[in-house]
Amino acid sequence: MNEFDLIREYFTWPIKDPSVALGVGDDAALFSLEQGYQLVTTTDTLVEGVHFSASTPAKDIAHKSLAVNLSDIAAMGAKAKYFTLAISLPKLDQSWLKEFSDSLRQLSGYYKVSLIGGDTTRGSLTITINMFGIVEFSKALTRSGARPGDGVYVSGTIGDAGFCFWKLGNGLVPSNQELKRLNCPTPKIELGLELKNLASACIDISDGLEQDLTHILKASSVGAIIEVEKIPISEALYVHIKDTNNWSIPLCGGDDYELCFTAPEDNEEALKMVSESCNVNITKIGVVSESLGLQIEGFDGPRKSYQHF
Ligand SMILES: [Mg+2]
Structure with a gap:
């Protein structure tokens, strides 16, 4: 051949x-x-x-x-x-x-x-x-439109792929669902199309929530405050974090391929409808601030996001 x-x-x-x-x-x-x-x-x-x-x-x-x-x-x-x-x-x-x-x-x-x-x-x-x-024309969602007062949102659950990766690296057996999250992610195409009219900035979470959200903040010249307790995580990851306080998995795990976006407060009701029509959970995890940088409330332990080099 x-x-x-x-x-x-x-x-x-x-x-x-x-x-x-x-x-x-x-x-x-x-x-x-x-x-x-x-x-x-x-x-x-x-x-x-x-x-x-x-x-x-x-x-x-x-x-x-x-x-x-x-x-x-x-x-x-x-x-x-x-x-x-x-x-x-x-x-x-x-x-x-x-x-x-x-x-x-x-x-x-x-x-x-x-x-x-x-x-x-x-x-x-x-x-x-x-x-x-x-x-x-000119309708694309970019990283640079976040404004102070906007909510910070994520779709789905965060950290499943990272948790699967952590398990594999520690000799544990991940569930089929966790393996699926790592190897066969579901792109949020339908959600992205709906967000085009509602979000002010958007990114997909490939390298980790903390790093990817920071890309939005830098591109938009703003900051944000998020609360770890508000990050939507799976039951299994919740149990692991309760035991270890290892919030670095959902913050830095990466490979989620969920969307992280910002949107004006006025769009909150419309986002609820989009969440239903797309059958994707949308969770507000924080708010965009004027003071630069990402402030993470509820966890100050060590964390390291994925680096390509
Ligand atoms: Mg990307």
């Missing part, structure tokens, strides 16, 4: 989106943009040994590669549309490729995003996805 057979066999399937004129198979892809929309694009790379372990199933690697990119599009309040895939493989393992391809095709079908091109090379296992989305 050569590279072209591999692409045809595992990375080519019919595209249903009529805006795509050319997908996989030419020198480049072609798609048209509706008038009044801006193109939103993001890239994330997953490397074996850094972002996932050698024992992670191919289907989970495919899921996470796509989900982390969808999550960035969600954080912009945009609609995900197309993606390219660059994959480097240590060897040609057809059963691995089939499992990866089936999972990628299924999840991309669910989110209605079309695979429109990519590249394959030999090398250590690395997956890079470049995702494209669209958003109405």
Whole structure:
């Protein structure tokens, strides 16, 4: 099997989106943009040994590669549309490729995003996805719109992936639910689209709540006060924290792929409705302040957020 057979066999399937004129198979892809929309694009790379372990199933690697990119599009309040895939493989393992391809095709079908091109090379296992989305002109959610008095909110529960990672590192067995939170995150695409009209700033939590919220505060030239007791956490993590006071897991754990956002107080009722319509919990954990920096009430223990280098 050569590279072209591999692409045809595992990375080519019919595209249903009529805006795509050319997908996989030419020198480049072609798609048209509706008038009044801006193109939103993001890239994330997953490397074996850094972002996932050698024992992670191919289907989970495919899921996470796509989900982390969808999550960035969600954080912009945009609609995900197309993606390219660059994959480097240590060897040609057809059963691995089939499992990866089936999972990628299924999840991309669910989110209605079309695979429109990519590249394959030999090398250590690395997956890079470049995702494209669209958003109405000047409607994108950025990190820079938070204002003093806005509430600070998060979606879902925080720290599950970090707790799973902590368990794995300490010889404990995570639950299936915790493994799912680490390996197969759910991007909050629908929520992001709704927040576009309600939030003042938004980010997806990939590196840890503390670090990612700080990105919003810096970009907006504001500060915030949050209370650890208000951070929504799972029952199992609650028990662990009660015993250890280890709030650094939800504060710095990362890999949550929930949205952290700020919104004016007036939008509180509308946020409740969005929470119901999207079936996603939204929790207010603090408030934006004029004085710079992030103040965390209820925990002053050691914590260390994820650093890329
Ligand atoms: Mg992000």
